[in-house]
Amino acid sequence: MKNLLIKNAVIVNRDGRQTGDLLVRDGLIEAIGEGLPAEGCEVIDARGAYLLPGLVDLHCHLRDPGYEYKEDIFSGTRAAAAGGFTSVLCMANTKPVNDCAAITRYIVEKAQAAGYCKVYPYGAVTKGLEGKELAEMGDMREAGAVAFSDDGAPVDNTRLMEAALLYAGRFDGYIAVHPEDRSLTADGVMNRGVTATVLGLPGISRAAEEGPIARDLILAEENRARVHICHISTAGCVDLIRSAKARGVRVTCETTPHYLTLDDTACEGYDVNAKVAPPLRTPADQEALIQGLLDGTIDAIATDHAPHHIDDKVGEFLTAAKGISGFETAFASCYTRLVKGGFLTLEQLVEKMCWNPARIANIPGGELKAGAIADMFLADGEDWTVDAQRFYSKGRNTPLDGKTLSGRVLMTFQDGRIVHQREEF
Known part of the structure; x- marks a missing residue:
């Protein structure tokens, strides 16, 4: 070397x-x-x-194994490096699902062979992401999983979520929550509001995101468990988490560059590349998210990098896949909107994209100092x-x-x- x-x-x-x-x-x-x-x-x-510490992404989708036509570990980690990321945490919604030690080891070893950035897998909370039975968290932890999430599919069963929170706590792990009430999202494809009405598209209410967050905050508080809330997008989410933190709940959370820089008007013209879950919200929600970053309610900015093949995105807005490819624009989006816009200093952006994510995941990185x-x-x-x-x-x-x-x-x-x-x- x-x-x-x-x-x-x-x-x-x-x-x-x-x-x-x-x-x-x-x-x-x-x-x-x-x-x-x-x-x-x-x-x-x-x-x-x-010269900044390598970015640490708490939330991405590398699609490997099973969806290599969308992304694979080689292309995904190379894109991450091009965006300034040196460590990423990838979600378990692969095919097969990362719900056992063998898949976890596959991801870790393939990332080491690629050599572009460090990959820390999330193990699935439930087998097959089906929300019926807990996966073997302990085995996945030993194989290299740093935390657990069914991201892409919420754990609807409240009793099972409580059990997952308690089980993860036995080895100082945490559950990263995908907050979605699927009975409310139903056939919705964008934020419920004026733009959706003008476009004639079915909307998704804030309650679909805020309701599940309220439930999981209550569970974490009652069981003194760690919970991490993924990709929050609304002012109501910020209020719920701010209140929980004031009560001492062991909660951390993230938002993403697209919720900080885009609103639901980006969907005008039926731009399928602006279709994402949760949906892009309103300027008022953006303002609340930025205030949440400033007052410490929002701990981190993650990408939720969700690459898709062009065939998944062409066609009608109603049927297009949800997700934005974010690795290679995340830093620039945040630097442009937040630093040049005068909301955050570059030091504060380092805290949200480097230091805090590394501390949440309990992995090395996030600072430049002798010995690091x-x-x-x-x-x-x-x-x-x-x-x-x-x-x-x-x-x-x-x-x-x-x-x-x-x-x-x-x-x-x-x-x-x-x-x-x-x-x-």
């Missing part, structure tokens, strides 16, 4: 920034300072670019145009295609090794 010296960088952590050099030896950060010796090192002149793993990326604040056809991901399904964003990922490093480099850098 080569030693590495990155010079003239603006080194950003959640608690501040400094301009200087960063020295990597044997995959670990050895020193941060000015005028560090370059002898025996590969030297990279950062030219004043930001050299998982990091270089970025600048320059404008660039999204071209979905150049994505490393197989999923080109993004409503941002052709849009101009700020914040380019220039290079990504895993354990001090270059795993992605922008062509012109």
